[in-house]
Amino acid sequence: MASSSSLPSAARCSLLLIAALTLVLSHGAHAYGGSGTGLSYSFYDNSCPSARDIVRRVIQVARIIDARIPASLIRLHFHDCFANGCDGSLLLDDDISSGIMSEKKAPGNYQSARGFNVVDNIKRVLEIACPGTVSCADILTLAAEISVELAGGPAWNVPLGRRDGTKTNIESAKDLPSPFDSLDILQKKFRNMGLNDIDLVALQGAHTFGRAQCQFTQRNCTAGQEVGTLVNLDAATPNVFDNKYYGNLLQGRAELPSDQVMTSDPIAAATTAPIVHRFSGNQKDFFANFAASMIKMGNISPLTGRDGEVRKNCRRVNKKSY
Secondary structure, three states: OHHHHHHOOHHHHHHHHHHHHHHHOOOOOOOOOOOOOHHHOOOOOOOOHHHHHHHHHHHHHHHHHHHOOHHHHHHHHHHHHOOOOOOOOOHOEEEHOOEEEEEEHHOOOOOOOHHHHHHHHHHEEEEEEEOOOOOHHHHHHHHHHHHHHOOOOOOOOOEEOOOOOOOOOHHHHOOOOOOOOOOHHHHHHHOOOOOOHHHHHHHHHHHOEEEEEEOOOOOOOOOOOOOOOOOOOOOOOOOOOOOOOOOOOOOOOOOOOHHHHHHOOHHHHHHHHHHHHHHHHHHHHHHHHHHHHHHOOOHHOOOOOOOEOOOOEEEEEOOOOO
């Protein structure tokens, strides 16, 4: 047998994934779904107690092969919640028979939203451990929190019990926050979701790790890169979740225009800039507010109780033939 070091990266990832998931499943998991009428911190305690552990282990394996995965997963959760609420609608592929037009084709997602394969892997294992129990919307929520923690950021208890939507909202997906939005436009989009200026500054702090295509940056590929070239959002610690992002803003070195406006826009001095200064000088303060804002965002219009469904495949709605 060839050593794992001689195998292609995709094959190594598969071997690591199988090993990790075997360990998870050997610890046991209940195979029956639960029910509930709202979000709860203990929603899966009886129906799928290994849910968080499974999500965590799949992400741990995925980030060995692709260091961008944690940042990509938190972005999926953000873009899902900002279009139609936190219902997993972003994960749906086009399906003519079900009248589904995918939100993945919206400008803010097209050829930039990624990590869907990791969500598929998480769902596949959860369906083995706890069939028909853990929703795709909850997978995104758990994956976001775990991704931040694995990158060195805060951990927080995640309210669970979301159910999956059976439709998409293309118009809402087309109005996602843009890297070129002015501060007043960003504030309006966040207010429409019930989020205030502290939430805006805290959640934008997710840009402390990950990468962006150079055409979305302030320099717009003017350094001679080809369109699509990836740029670290934080040059110093691109894979670490910390508060250095805010120091970059104060020095005028934010990569994304929509980040820099939180200090440079004429209205910033009385609104967002003081919060940027706060978070730059106190990482603990940033972490606490980031966790609170993530919980708040995760509570945007969830489907609970008998609304929606628990998809068996995150890419398509359930069929009667299942």
